[in-house]
Amino acid sequence: MQSEIPSGGVDVGRPEGVRFGLAGIQTIFGIDLRTLALFRILLGLYLLADICLRLRDLTAHYSDAGIMPRMAQLNHLSAGAVSLHLANGSALFQAGLFAMAALAATCLIIGYRTRVATVASWILLLSVQNRNTFILSGEDNLAVLLTFWAMFLPLGARYSVDAVLDRNLDTTDNRYFSIATMALLVQGMSMYFFSALLKSDARWIPDGTAVYYALNLEYMATPFGLWFRQFEPLMQGLTYYVYFLELVGPFLIFSPIFHRTLRTALMVAFMTMHIGFWAYLEIGLFPVISIIMNLTFLPSWVWDRADGWLARRRVDGLAIWYDKDCSFCLKACRLLRMLLFLGDVPIRPAQQDAQIGPVLEQHNSWVVTRGDAVSLKWDAMHPLVQASPLFRPLALPMRLAWVGRLGDKAYDIVAANRQFLARMSESWFPWRPIPIRAGRFSNGLAGIFLVFVTIQNISTLPFANWQLPRQFILVRQALGLYQNWTMFAPHPELTSPWPVIEGRLLNGEPVDVYRGMDGRVDRTKPKFVSAAYANYRWRKFLSNLEDQSYLPVRPFLAAQYAHYLCRSWNADREGGERLFTLEIAFNVEFTPPSGAPRVASERIVSSYDCFLLAG
Structure with missing residues (x-):
């Protein structure tokens, strides 16, 4: 090991044990450069996957011909938020920005001009999220936050084209510490800790029924999740497991005592929890980006053993x-x-x-x-x-x-x-050195933003009752640092909706507008309610139309969606086959306590005249 350590001058590779003081802090809050390389590759792959999934609805979600034209989004965009995607409303322009984002993500994966690729990925990710804010979820919050912190880190120091072009990089130590590594790790655990504090309903503690209610959200539940509902004692045990893991795990993972054992065990525990979420619920790529975040805790000893295994071969x-x-x-x-x-x-x-x-x-x-x-x-x-090997x-x-x-x-x-x-x-591809050591400015800026996001998280707690200054909110929205980890908090939702949208043609015939079929709407419950939605982003948008917490913006969202349905139906139809009126409604099933019968009722959102909307 060389004398100059890239963590700012302190050797963080000391033997395992009880660590206090500076050395312990750098061990606990440091990240191995090989782990940062893994983080870079997986984050780039996630960004590519996110782009591919968004491209399925390029016109519907991101162009002026879709559910959210630019002027409509601008009227509901938070102060301080900006988006390159709002510069033009054509699908071709949006596709061009997606191509740029894919190029930046590819450069991130291979580690070419890594810092520039990371900054470009953050800008374009924040931009596409601000283009349509009504299809976002916790996955998007976490992804933009991880990409933000990645800009402060030497992601290209290992297993990258940049590393190949640095003649002297092979001699640097793998153990790395900066304020940004601390911020990235604290950011990840903040998601769990503040989520646990927001889970204040008795269905979590003491009842232990939260998982039961979560798996009864049939508009999100997978077939496996529906099958698993028969094991009520297991669901109660999982409720306690998730709650206490989120509440206590973030502290134990930073413990100076038994640090190596606890960190590895808790990292695996959090990842298996997300694998469970993926198996039970259709929540997009949230489990994937969460597992990527957890892998930033991968300790050096894992890499050292892997290197030893590879060396023997x-x-x-x-x-x-x-x-x-x-x-x-x-x-x-x-x-x-x-x-x-x-x-x-x-x-x-x-x-x-x-x-x-x-x-x-x-x-x-x-x-x-x-x-x-x-x-x-x-x-x-x-x-x-x-x-x-x-x-x-x-x-x-x-x-x-x-x-x-x-x-x-x-x-x-x-x-x-x-x-x-x-x-x-x-x-x-000129020879060039990669700056590893974090400078005072970089460390200072990362420290400021770490305090910033901590204040933001605390402000979401009910007992805080903070009124954040306008300047704070402007910075938060401009940088994408907003976070409010309310998934299944204070308790899981209690209603499960699926859309029922019937229309009437100019010739008087009824049609099923949602499915694009002639004839009256089939109002019977689907075998798998989750399959009634094209994908998780459509599920998010449509469920907002039924969600009572979205009442202030429901008329706006419903009108935008109705206008989109009318345009889509009438684009290739003429005369009496054109859509005249439609009614947006949902069948909503309330989740009863265990053993009670399930009852569904129809909730009408509004009715629309296509030709009045067009006028």
């Missing part, structure tokens, strides 16, 4: 030789070593060896040696892949004759264009 005597006058060649070799998890396999200039140098010059090829065996061109890939199974098909021919052709193309690739690499 590496092949001795392996070396990579490159042309010392080819900077591009060195970068390519370093990138390949990283991708194949080859650890400290040496990369050496061929000209330094009296035997290897002439071989490289004669064949115009890089060289890979394994003991006395010498491999060139595409064949040189085989011993490297065979030595890779993860990609070793690919070594066998690489020996196929046709794969070898294609590989040699590809290598010859690269070799023939080496000068061009060298110039391109100097422009796009």
